[in-house]
Amino acid sequence: MLGEKLGHYRLTAKIGEGGMGVVYRARDEELNRDVAVKVLAAGMLENLGKDHLLREAQTASALNHPNICTIYQIGRLEDGFYLVMELVEGQPLNEMARSTKLTTEAVTRYGVQIADALAHAHDRQIVHRDLKGANVVITHDGRVKVLDFGLARRLDRVTVDAITRSQASFERDRSIAGTLPYMAPEVLTGEAGSYQSDIWALGVLLYETVTGKLPFGGSTPYGLSAAILHELPRPLPPSVPPGLSAVILRCLAKDLKDRFQRASEIRSTLEAIQSAAIVSEPRRDEPTGSRTLVSRGIQHLDVKNGDVLLFLGTTKGAFLARSKSDRKHWEVAGPYFHGHAVYSLAYDNRSGRHRLWASTGSPLWGTYLRSSDDFGKTWTNPLEANIKFPPESGLALKNIWKIALGPPEAPDKLYCGVEPAALFESQDAGESWSLVRGLFDHPHRPRWMPGQGGLCLHTILLHPADAGRMHVGISAAGVYRTDDGGRTWQARNRGIRVTFMPERYPEFGQCVHKIVRHPDRPDRLFLQNHWGLYRSDDGADTWNDIAHGLPSDFGFAMATHPHDPDCVYIVPMESDEFRCTPEGRLRVYRTQSAGASWEPLTRGLPQQGAYETVLRDGMVTDALDPVGIYFGTRSGKLYASRDAGKTWKALLDGLPQIVCVASAVVAELAGPSTSKPPTVKRRRPSPKNAKESVAKRNGTRATERKRSRR
Amino acid sequence: MTFFFWIPGSLRSLTGGRSQVEVETSGGTLQDALEALFAAYPAIRDRVLTERKEIREHVNVFVGINEARSTGGLATPLANGMEISIIPAISGG
Numbered sequence: 001m002l003g004e005k006l007g008h009y010r011l012t013a014k015i016g017e018g019g020m021g022v023v024y025r026a027r028d029e030e031l032n033r034d035v036a037v038k039v040l041a042a043g044m045l046e047n048l049g050k051d052h053l054l055r056e057a058q059t060a061s062a063l064n065h066p067n068i069c070t071i072y073q074i075g076r077l078e079d080g081f082y083l084v085m086e087l088v089e090g091q092p093l094n095e096m097a098r099s100t101k102l103t104t105e106a107v108t109r110y111g112v113q114i115a116d117a118l119a120h121a122h123d124r125q126i127v128h129r130d131l132k133g134a135n136v137v138i139t140h141d142g143r144v145k146v147l148d149f150g151l152a153r154r155l156d157r158v159t160v161d162a163i164t165r166s167q168a169s170f171e172r173d174r175s176i177a178g179t180l181p182y183m184a185p186e187v188l189t190g191e192a193g194s195y196q197s198d199i200w201a202l203g204v205l206l207y208e209t210v211t212g213k214l215p216f217g218g219s220t221p222y223g224l225s226a227a228i229l230h231e232l233p234r235p236l237p238p239s240v241p242p243g244l245s246a247v248i249l250r251c252l253a254k255d256l257k258d259r260f261q262r263a264s265e266i267r268s269t270l271e272a273i274q275s276a277a278i279v280s281e282p283r284r285d286e287p288t289g290s291r292t293l294v295s296r297g298i299q300h301l302d303v304k305n306g307d308v309l310l311f312l313g314t315t316k317g318a319f320l321a322r323s324k325s326d327r328k329h330w331e332v333a334g335p336y337f338h339g340h341a342v343y344s345l346a347y348d349n350r351s352g353r354h355r356l357w358a359s360t361g362s363p364l365w366g367t368y369l370r371s372s373d374d375f376g377k378t379w380t381n382p383l384e385a386n387i388k389f390p391p392e393s394g395l396a397l398k399n400i401w402k403i404a405l406g407p408p409e410a411p412d413k414l415y416c417g418v419e420p421a422a423l424f425e426s427q428d429a430g431e432s433w434s435l436v437r438g439l440f441d442h443p444h445r446p447r448w449m450p451g452q453g454g455l456c457l458h459t460i461l462l463h464p465a466d467a468g469r470m471h472v473g474i475s476a477a478g479v480y481r482t483d484d485g486g487r488t489w490q491a492r493n494r495g496i497r498v499t500f501m502p503e504r505y506p507e508f509g510q511c512v513h514k515i516v517r518h519p520d521r522p523d524r525l526f527l528q529n530h531w532g533l534y535r536s537d538d539g540a541d542t543w544n545d546i547a548h549g550l551p552s553d554f555g556f557a558m559a560t561h562p563h564d565p566d567c568v569y570i571v572p573m574e575s576d577e578f579r580c581t582p583e584g585r586l587r588v589y590r591t592q593s594a595g596a597s598w599e600p601l602t603r604g605l606p607q608q609g610a611y612e613t614v615l616r617d618g619m620v621t622d623a624l625d626p627v628g629i630y631f632g633t634r635s636g637k638l639y640a641s642r643d644a645g646k647t648w649k650a651l652l653d654g655l656p657q658i659v660c661v662a663s664a665v666v667a668e669l670a671g672p673s674t675s676k677p678p679t680v681k682r683r684r685p686s687p688k689n690a691k692e693s694v695a696k697r698n699g700t701r702a703t704e705r706k707r708s709r710r
Numbered sequence: 711m712t713f714f715f716w717i718p719g720s721l722r723s724l725t726g727g728r729s730q731v732e733v734e735t736s737g738g739t740l741q742d743a744l745e746a747l748f749a750a751y752p753a754i755r756d757r758v759l760t761e762r763k764e765i766r767e768h769v770n771v772f773v774g775i776n777e778a779r780s781t782g783g784l785a786t787p788l789a790n791g792m793e794i795s796i797i798p799a800i801s802g803g
Contacts, residue, residue: 241727242719385756391761394762395762396764
């Protein structure tokens with residue numbers, strides 16, 4: 001048929017021949033592209049019936065997935081039909097595994113893609129039925145393509161019996177030689193191929209990819225069938241990591257109830273292995289120094305100068321997003337720290353660093369501080385918990401709620417606010433940490449009462465010009481201030497009302513949710529309380545109610561405008577019982593008059609049935625002009641405005657509960673800049689506060705998180 | 711005395727991939743056995759114990775088939791050759 005035309009496809013080369021038919025490379029003369037044309041063998045048509053096979057092919061042609069070879073068209077011939085498909089060029093996975101020792105990382109990566117392809121097809125009621133090494137091709141750019149979905153021969157009972165009794169050598173029937181090793185025990189006993197027999201085949205394929213050999217041996221179809229039916233897979237070598245080995249063995253469970261039920265389970269298990277994979281762990285006789293956590297299987301961000309970055313912490317991991325300075329298109333990577341809660345993220349660009357900090361908490365194994373100097377590709381995996389309460393305190397760390405950078409002139413200084421409520425500081429860029437005793441030994445501390453979210457120190461505000469002064473926010477203890485670098489602390493809650501104690505204006509015990517300060521007016525603070533919205537103009541000595549005309553003065557999130565000290569953004573919640581947006585309307589409120597009045601910003605935000613919650617650290621601004629504002633919801637949506645709040649757009653949906661959002665504009669990265677430099681507006685010191693104005697601290701503006709409820 | 715620890719999958723990255731670790735110690739309590747494990751694999755310590763030297767809330771340590779909190783905690787006496795399993799509790803959400 002070479003040189004002939006089928007429709008507008010000119011067959012240019014024969015590239016394969018098998019039980020299903022002959023495959024040609026062909027030229028689509030209408031679209032001017034190369035395709036593959038498979039002319040189905042007469043035997044196939046007899047075996048399955050033309051109409052049935054046609055229906056199967058039509059169904060399979062509906063599959064649209066990056067790891068599945070796409071069927072473009074089905075063409076009819078006088079005595080049969082042909083399929084026009086995406087031309088996949090590369091190497092079959094089993095050949096690749098035999099000729100090259102694939103790394104565990106590569107096997108896992110391919111496994112995720114095959115499992116994802118199967119999950120996609122299974123969701124559409126399409127079973128592959130003949131998944132095998134020869135049907136999975138790794139393209140030249142390293143992507144998996146699964147071929148021939150739904151087109152396999154269905155073996156009837158008689159055929160199966162004949163195969164399983166055959167003592168002939170595999171040489172006699174090459175198609176069986178390629179297919180039989182992947183057949184599930186239930187198929188060998190005559191059942192039709194199912195989702196779970198595809199899963200078995202994936203197990204065989206993974207086994208073969210990781211070892212270069214098949215899990216069951218036999219020199220004849222009979223011997224191989226017997227091994228599949230009755231024997232355990234040959235042991236995997238000890239070099240196969242336990243996680244991967246467990247996945248393979250669970251795919252190869254003979255009993256269906258012990259096997260994975262769905263391909264999507266395999267995909268997510270392999271993804272978990274990828275994101276938690278730790279490289280080359282030392283044996284006991286090797287030095288055990290600093291360890292590295294490599295985030296694998298994640299398409300990492302390629303960050304360039306001028307990029308805007310968003311760091312999203314969720315209860316199940318962290319996500320990173322990048323955009324050019326136009327902030328139109330965002331690329332997302334993650335989840336990092338799969339399954340761990342990330343309550344604080346901070347970007348430290350002091351002293352030429354580009355270091356990302358994350359607090360990661362596992363309900364099982366504790367909370368750790370980790371950092372990355374390559375935008376998430378690798379993270380530190382500390383040998384010991386970085387932050388610990390001293391033994392005599394009798395306390396144990398529950399969570400790290402806030403990571404805050406020290407001043408630019410002390411680039412190795414860092415702070416952490418934790419639960420149970422305490423402040424820790426590091427003078428050596430996070431290598432070691434010590435408890436700030438002045439606050440911990442405060443006589444009020446024994447009388448602080450935890451709220452619904454525990455007793456936590458969640459807000460840390462450094463004064464930009466006065467190195468001795470710092471404010472912290474503690475739930476439910478209130479605002480505390482030091483003027484001597486942390487040696488002594490005073491409660492600073494005058495004017496803030498409480499609703500949960502007999503005394504309405506106590507010295508301390510307020511449930512502060514969030515405090516923000518604009519560096520140009522460092523003695524002015526805005527505070528979102530459990531109930532109540534306040535401003536202080538005297539460094540928190542006194543507070544005044546500014547909730548004028550808001551639908552509710554309950555809320556959590558708050559962010560300052562980077563260039564306007566009178567401008568603040570909040571997202572009011574209905575009440576402490578119903579911690580969702582009032583009336584099901586998602587509204588950001590903005591004041592441009594330091595709280596004298598507020599206006600709702602709603603364009604692009606859902607105004608019906610949107611019962612959303614934005615948590616304490618869930619909103620942040622960027623440093624550009626016009627300012628970008630970003631907020632994440634407890635329902636896993638991320639909204640953004642790139643015009644100071646005039647219009648909004650949903651950037652992401654379907655994430656786990658978002659607990660913190662931070663932003664950065666990247667500058668001074670080594671290497672050439674390829675992104676257009678952003679307009680970072682220079683802060684204009686207001687005349688009356690010019691003496692307070694200081695150089696911009698850094699490119700990051702981290703909001704605070706909130707586990708809510710107190 | 712010799713003890714055998716079973717290491718859960720999520721901690722095996724800290725034991726070079728080993729699921730079973732054999733330790734030898736002169737002491738005869740769970741605490742002694744754990745210290746011997748931590749000496750070999752220091753990163754396990756903070757994953758299993760808090761700074762209050764208590765087994766983390768959602769981690770269970772079984773001595774044989776008994777959960778250690780019910781047998782005296784870290785002071786649980788051990789017989790030579792016992793198997794100790796570190797197993798994450800049911801958790802999530």
